[in-house]
Amino acid sequence: MDKTNSLSRCAHWQPVFEDLFRTLEGTGAHGQLLDIRDCLRRTIGPDRPLVMLCPHADDGAITAACLLHEYAVRRGLPVIEVLVFTGERNVDAPWLNDQKKVSVREAEFRLECNVLGAEAVCWELDAYRSPGYQPSPADIDKIVAWFQARRPGAIIVPPATDAHLAHRMTRVLCAIGLLGAKLEDTLVLTGWT
Numbered sequence: 001m002d003k004t005n006s007l008s009r010c011a012h013w014q015p016v017f018e019d020l021f022r023t024l025e026g027t028g029a030h031g032q033l034l035d036i037r038d039c040l041r042r043t044i045g046p047d048r049p050l051v052m053l054c055p056h057a058d059d060g061a062i063t064a065a066c067l068l069h070e071y072a073v074r075r076g077l078p079v080i081e082v083l084v085f086t087g088e089r090n091v092d093a094p095w096l097n098d099q100k101k102v103s104v105r106e107a108e109f110r111l112e113c114n115v116l117g118a119e120a121v122c123w124e125l126d127a128y129r130s131p132g133y134q135p136s137p138a139d140i141d142k143i144v145a146w147f148q149a150r151r152p153g154a155i156i157v158p159p160a161t162d163a164h165l166a167h168r169m170t171r172v173l174c175a176i177g178l179l180g181a182k183l184e185d186t187l188v189l190t191g192w193t
Contacts, residue, residue: 043186050071051155051156053158055169056166061112061116063191065116069116083109083120146177148180154189155189
């Protein structure tokens with residue numbers, strides 16, 4: 001049965017609706033999903049870790065816990081979660097002072113990394129406390145030096161269309177790190193939950 005023909009009998013049907021349904025043709029049951037493990041097999045190794053840049057303490061677990069765990073624990077390859085923005089913003093705990101809020105969030109992050117088998121890194125950037133998450137010159141130097149030292153084989157970052165400014169800034173900081181460290185062969189993966 002042709003779905004659009006049966007739907008065209010509804011009171012609010014418009015011919016343009018048929019065009020919208022056509023955009024789904026050939027996308028399969030799960031749209032644009034792709035198994036990235038084959039790509040990762042060629043890019044991650046003992047000296048080229050899988051890195052996830054996490055704007056916030058829970059982003060790694062929410063977005064890619066299974067993938068991070070598979071590579072760190074099951075395959076024994078280096079996996080690093082980087083907490084890009086550590087700080088006291090948006091921690092709804094009025095009973096904690098700002099320093100305690102920072103330590104609580106970092107402890108949550110380190111526990112997450114421990115469970116997933118990933119190395120925990122906190123960048124502690126000045127950008128977290130500046131309007132618009134603008135990095136300081138020291139932040140830029142710290143990021144580029146980190147990329148030069150760690151040389152990610154693959155890196156997971158938020159998408160360019162993410163609504164959260166900290167997520168979009170994380171993507172920019174990743175590009176700065178890759179360009180500054182002259183890493184032209186790092187596989188950049190994007191996707192977020």
